[in-house]
Amino acid sequence: xxGTNDARAVVLHVSDSPADLGRAxxxxxxxxxxxxxxxxxxxxxxxxxxxxxxxxxxxxxxxVEVAACGIGLGRRGIDAASLPAGVEVVPAAVPAIxxxxxxxxxxxxx
Numbered sequence: 001x002x003g004t005n006d007a008r009a010v011v012l013h014v015s016d017s018p019a020d021l022g023r024a025x026x027x028x029x030x031x032x033x034x035x036x037x038x039x040x041x042x043x044x045x046x047x048x049x050x051x052x053x054x055x056x057x058x059x060x061x062x063x064v065e066v067a068a069c070g071i072g073l074g075r076r077g078i079d080a081a082s083l084p085a086g087v088e089v090v091p092a093a094v095p096a097i098x099x100x101x102x103x104x105x106x107x108x109x110x
Contacts, residue, residue, distance in 0.1 A: 009039040009105035013097055018051030024110040025058050025066065032063035041100065045069035045093035052087060053078050060086030069093035 010031050014024040024042050032040040040063060044052065049072045052058065060066045067090045073080055080089045090096040101107055 007039055008035065008037065009100060009103065010035075010041070010108065011097055011100045011105045012040070012042045012108045012110050013093075014042060014044050014048045014110040015046030015093070016048060018048055018054065020110050021048050021051030021058060024048075025061065025064070027108075027110065028064045028066075029061040032061065039065070039105075041065040041067060041105075043067050043069070043090070043093050043096055045072045049073060049076055049078060052083055057084035058087070060084065067093075067096060069096075 012024050012028050014020045021044060028040045028042045032038065042064065044067065049068060052068060058066070066087045068083060068087055070080070070089045070091045072093065073089065083089070097107065
């Protein structure tokens with residue numbers, strides 16, 4: 001998502017509650033459908049990371065990227081290999097969000 005200022009991009013940031021994760025992914029799917037050609041990424045950190053380790057997990061929709069904070073996963077003892085399919089790990093959430101915003105992404109806090 002970094003490196004181009006002419007592409008439209010949206011970052012949805014979820015960190016407060018595991019329950020917010022599903023809402024963030026649903027909203028990301030809606031944004032991707034409503035704004036074709038827009039890069040849509042959900043970045044997860046904080047307590048919301050616990051939502052990745054629930055039995056139902058999440059399904060990553062087509063046209064949406066989902067990224068989990070590597071630092072937060074480590075602090076919570078969540079193994080990256082156990083993440084749902086399609087969830088990538090970024091070294092740290094805040095620098096990933098800042099990089100996207102510096103490249104012109106719209107930021108939405110969930």
